[in-house]
Amino acid sequence: MGTSNKQLLLISYTNGLPTPDHFTLADAAVPNCNDNCILVRNHYLSADPAQKGWMTDVANYARAELGEPMKALAVGEVIESRLEGFAVGDFVTGWFGWQEYAHVNLEQIIRKVDPAQAPVQTSLGVLGINGLTAYIALEDILAPRAGETLLVSSAAGAVGSIVGQLARAKGCNVVGLTGSEEKVRLAREEFGYHGAINYKTADLASALKAACPEGIDAYFDNVGGGIADTVFENMNARGRIAQVGTASVASWDPVPVGPRRERQVLVKELRHQGFVIFNHEHRFEQALQALAAMIQRGQLRYREEIYEGLEQAPLALEKLYAGDNLGKTLIKLVE
Amino acid sequence: MGTSNKQLLLISYTNGLPTPDHFTLADAAVPNCNDNCILVRNHYLSADPAQKGWMTDVANYARAELGEPMKALAVGEVIESRLEGFAVGDFVTGWFGWQEYAHVNLEQIIRKVDPAQAPVQTSLGVLGINGLTAYIALEDILAPRAGETLLVSSAAGAVGSIVGQLARAKGCNVVGLTGSEEKVRLAREEFGYHGAINYKTADLASALKAACPEGIDAYFDNVGGGIADTVFENMNARGRIAQVGTASVASWDPVPVGPRRERQVLVKELRHQGFVIFNHEHRFEQALQALAAMIQRGQLRYREEIYEGLEQAPLALEKLYAGDNLGKTLIKLVE
The missing domain is CATH 3.40.50.720 (NAD(P)-binding Rossmann-like Domain)
Known part of the structure; x- marks a missing residue:
């Protein structure tokens, strides 16, 4: 574990397109792991078109908070666990934000990810x-x-x-x-x-x-x-x-x-x-099974556009809105 | 039977609101009754908001024809029949147009109307x-x-x-x-x-x-x-x-x-x-039964705004678009 947790904080809302100016890089301490929580080391962060909506101050279905790591999906490895059912070494995906380490509770976790089924970052794309x-x-x-x-x-x-x-x-x-x-x-x-x-x-x-x-x-x-x-x-x-x-x-x-x-x-x-x-979580399990089966049979192709390093995330998002992406835009943090 | 058939012909399309200028009163002969047709004496004509759409020359789901009696629903009595299943004295509702007498085939008939169930003009409104x-x-x-x-x-x-x-x-x-x-x-x-x-x-x-x-x-x-x-x-x-x-x-x-x-x-x-x-004819029978049952139990009120005489039809339609109607707008032709 590193001694610091690099984060990309949201510093202003916008009703237009997100640009790197809306974020700032910060260093925080890696948090301790509380009861009923896990500490996750993020391997991949997601850049999604929906993030623009979360950065507006008008009513929406979800919103990012100013001064916090940008609201984002991510996938990573559990490095400390005080939450039943989650062990060190498990991979999980959820609302972990644009940061290196996330300290999260059960509500912020979407699901465990099986690295044997498909590369873990597919949990943010074709299996996400x-x-x-x-x-x-x-x-x-x-x-x-x-x-x-x-x-x-x-x-x-x-x-x-x-x-x-x-x-x-x-x-x-x-x-x-x-x-x-x-x-x-x-x-x-x-x-x-x-x-x-x-x-x-x-x-x-x-x-x-x-x-x-x-x-x-x-x-x-x-x-x-x-x-x-x-x-x-x-x-x-x-x-x-x-x-x-x-x-x-x-x-x-x-x-x-x-x-x-x-x-x-x-x-x-x-x-x-x-x-x-x-709003459709009750449908996830069946849909994931169907998608995973297609991938395993080689019937579903996907592309990834991978940016390296946390500091690339705002650029990755900007490029997404410019239409410069081919397939899923990801930010890779760990080799 | 009268010797002439008064008709209100559509003489111009409009992309705006229909006015009396779009129609002209004409006298035609009462037609003979052909094989597989009936001759209907209209008792009530309907004025419907949808008629505006039928009077435009842009694509729509239905259109009225220039020089023909204005496309309209009506209810009337069969006065001659060469169509199996329809007898003189039956009441019928269908696409009979703004005219006194309509010579129509099976496709233009929507259904028979039972005068014992409710006043026949309800077939154009609450039961139409x-x-x-x-x-x-x-x-x-x-x-x-x-x-x-x-x-x-x-x-x-x-x-x-x-x-x-x-x-x-x-x-x-x-x-x-x-x-x-x-x-x-x-x-x-x-x-x-x-x-x-x-x-x-x-x-x-x-x-x-x-x-x-x-x-x-x-x-x-x-x-x-x-x-x-x-x-x-x-x-x-x-x-x-x-x-x-x-x-x-x-x-x-x-x-x-x-x-x-x-x-x-x-x-x-x-x-x-x-x-x-x-587009929902397959639903008509069940819906009519439910509506008729509510009327017979006194659970469904309706209002009629009745204009007297064929020549009032364009005015009735104009008033409808002006919002001056209370309930169903009808034109009554027969006492």
């Missing part, structure tokens, strides 16, 4: 909230049938890359939206997409008509905004839209305006439904 | 698309539980007046939005509402907070637009919104703008779903 989000929102909201056309935004991202493969396995025609030629290629060649559109260079309305000649039955939306407006116009009757992220909208204060969608919703009987993974 | 819309959208989309708060717009209208009573019978706290003090009173005293708000005079955001102190779990929305924007902000987590009408939005060409709602949908996991009654 990204995979769970892909699987559960797809199954429980979109419920696509074989032969239907499913569209996914952020198609090459940590969530979208899994959605594509899961939907293809269900027999859907799967089309992805993404922001570079490299990601278009990846979506098609690695992530199961039958078609992929670079929304930055294509005329989106005509590209959608070409890629989805029978219209769109289900839309897994990670971005919202103007892209979603065009998608709504191309939804089929009784189409479903899962709102899983709003990454294309930089700020919600003030709330931006856009074309009203209620007529589309009405005349086509669309169903537009929000999804926050942390 | 209004009651069916109220019942089915409430059951299948909103599915409110006892103790939940349900909000209804156009609360004193042909649909909303039924929703209020059905939801109260389910044990919900039912709150209505409507546009006059007289309708507020009617909503409370006749249609089952625990609370009602005059949205034209109230500060809607604070009035909603006062009338729905525990937030809104379900919203039966007949109006859309700015009223719905304020409602979305007051929805509870996992709230449901049924989009049944968009009466507050005068035109969809061009599509008006409003505050983006996808962040609300996401963080509160809202479900916003459209409803067009004509």
Whole structure:
């Protein structure tokens, strides 16, 4: 154990995009381990699109605290335990924050991680909230049938890359939206997409008509905004839209305006439904088993974008919002 | 039978509100009755908010034809029949248009009407698309539980007046939005509402907070637009919104703008779903039985606003959009 615990503290809220200016590096003492707690040495930290929402001071489903290590998921090794069921050497994932060492109670732990099943950092990605989000929102909201056309935004991202493969396995025609030629290629060649559109260079309305000649039955939306407006116009009757992220909208204060969608919703009987993974814990076990089985059979590919060292975390997050990531963004702390 | 068939022909489409200028009165011959058809003498014509949508030349779920009698529901008596199962003297409801006599085939007939069960014009209202819309959208989309708060717009209208009573019978706290003090009173005293708000005079955001102190779990929305924007902000987590009408939005060409709602949908996991009654015919029989049973037990009140004579139909429709109706708007042709 080191003598100090390096941390990245959140120092200001923002209604825009997070930048390194919102954080400061600090040194704290490694805490003692209290009753009913464990001390974890973080091996990997997660950078997630949802962190932007946690850094706003407007109402949200979760919020990071000023002066504390940035709220984040992580995976690490138990190095001291006074909590029943957790032993030194166990790997665990949970709300451990952007820091080297985390002193946490049972509520902050999501689950134990088996290093024999898959590399531990997959507990932050394909076997973590990204995979769970892909699987559960797809199954429980979109419920696509074989032969239907499913569209996914952020198609090459940590969530979208899994959605594509899961939907293809269900027999859907799967089309992805993404922001570079490299990601278009990846979506098609690695992530199961039958078609992929670079929304930055294509005329989106005509590209959608070409890629989805029978219209769109289900839309897994990670971005919202103007892209979603065009998608709504191309939804089929009784189409479903899962709102899983709003990454294309930089700020919600003030709330931006856009074309009203209620007529589309009405005349086509669309169903537009929000999804926050942390409300679906009762579904985690079944979903993790299904995802792990696919990985073990070699049926699920994933990519990792790894930054080395705690001090890289703000940059990793900034790059994520710039769309420069391919797959899951991780910060590696321990060799 | 008269020698002529007076008709109200649609002479122009509109993206705004229908006015008498969009129709012209014409005289046609009463048609002969062909094989597999019936000749119906209309007793009551219906004026429905949905007719505005059928008069636009943009894509919709249904459209009225220029130069033809205005597309409308009606109820009347069979005066000649060459269709198996239908006899002279039977009452029927269906797509008979704004005219005195309709020559129709089986596809244009919705159902036979039993005058012993309830006055025949109820087949256009509480036992017609209004009651069916109220019942089915409430059951299948909103599915409110006892103790939940349900909000209804156009609360004193042909649909909303039924929703209020059905939801109260389910044990919900039912709150209505409507546009006059007289309708507020009617909503409370006749249609089952625990609370009602005059949205034209109230500060809607604070009035909603006062009338729905525990937030809104379900919203039966007949109006859309700015009223719905304020409602979305007051929805509870996992709230449901049924989009049944968009009466507050005068035109969809061009599509008006409003505050983006996808962040609300996401963080509160809202479900916003459209409803067009004509896609739910498989539910009609059960719903009609339930509604008729409530009427026979005296548990369901309804109001009718009756205009006399075919030539009043355009005025009746205009008044409907002006919000001057109390209950179901009908045009009576036969004493």
